[in-house]
Amino acid sequence: MIHMQDVYKTYGNGVTALNGISTAIDKGEFIYIVGPSGAGKSTFIKLIYREVKPSAGTVVINDTDLSTIRRRDIPLLRRDIGVIFQDFKLLPKLTVYENIAFALEVIEETPRQIRNLVMEVLNLVGLKNKARFLPAELSGGEQQRVSIARAIVNKPKIVIADEPTGNLDPATSRGIMRIFEEISDRGTTIIMATHNKEIVNTVRKRVIAIDDGLIVRDEQRGEYGYEA
Numbered sequence: 754m755i756h757m758q759d760v761y762k763t764y765g766n767g768v769t770a771l772n773g774i775s776t777a778i779d780k781g782e783f784i785y786i787v788g789p790s791g792a793g794k795s796t797f798i799k800l801i802y803r804e805v806k807p808s809a810g811t812v813v814i815n816d817t818d819l820s821t822i823r824r825r826d827i828p829l830l831r832r833d834i835g836v837i838f839q840d841f842k843l844l845p846k847l848t849v850y851e852n853i854a855f856a857l858e859v860i861e862e863t864p865r866q867i868r869n870l871v872m873e874v875l876n877l878v879g880l881k882n883k884a885r886f887l888p889a890e891l892s893g894g895e896q897q898r899v900s901i902a903r904a905i906v907n908k909p910k911i912v913i914a915d916e917p918t919g920n921l922d923p924a925t926s927r928g929i930m931r932i933f934e935e936i937s938d939r940g941t942t943i944i945m946a947t948h949n950k951e952i953v954n955t956v957r958k959r960v961i962a963i964d965d966g967l968i969v970r971d972e973q974r975g976e977y978g979y980e981a
């Protein structure tokens with residue numbers, strides 16, 4: 754479902770973030786991307802939803818070649834990809850419900866479908882009773898659960914998370930991981946960049962380690978392998 758072949762990324766300032774990466778990720782896999790700060794993890798993640806364009810090489814997502822994708826086709830690609838960030842990126846003036854519904858309204862669902870889908874994901878992340886709250890009225894863990902709900906409400910085939918537990922304490926992080934596991938159990942492909950050694954070493958999954966722009970390790974049920 755995701756293929757990268759000899760992918761390089763050099764940013765405008767001359768920094769080379771990825772130095773020839775090849776990998777394949779199948780439908781339904783759950784993958785951690787680990788590595789030191791500045792190794793290229795976020796760049797790897799951003800290639801998948803075409804936030805950055807490769808300087809060379811090919812990135813193919815669900816049979817779409819991102820090197821040649823037309824600009825107007827990028828929104829279509831992104832409908833199949835839910836993205837979750839460390840800092841949640843919720844809209845502060847919208848309620849929990851509205852933050853999630855907003856993601857659906859752009860694809861023109863009916864009001865009844867919107868209500869059903871939003872309540873379904875709020876139920877999954879355990880926040881049905883906070884639908885009318887504003888983001889600022891929630892804890893960090895709750896805000897992250899809203900951002901997960903928003904990312905999955907369109908039932909994307911791929912969920913990408915860049916350091917989703919980076920701002921959360923260990924107990925809250927474990928709760929967030931249980932939600933990711935539920936999403937994974939439904940067959941969704943999950944790719945998560947993380948510095949969370951405890952989680953990688955306890956909730957065992959495939960680990961792709963990136964160092965200095967290269968894949969230096971790729972193991973099923975792998976370990977974190979760095980000092981956190």
Ligand SMILES: Nc1ncnc2c1ncn2[C@@H]1O[C@H](COP(=O)(O)OP(=O)(O)OP(=O)(O)O)[C@@H](O)[C@H]1O
Binds near residue numbers: 765788789791796
């Ligand atoms: N937009 C950008 N413009 C220029 N250089 C960038 C840009 N984004 C990242 N870089 C550089 O590319 C390299 C890889 O960055 P990247 O964010 O992919 O690393 P990372 O592994 O995600 O790091 P961290 O764990 O600290 O988030 C770094 O040297 C960084 O400074």
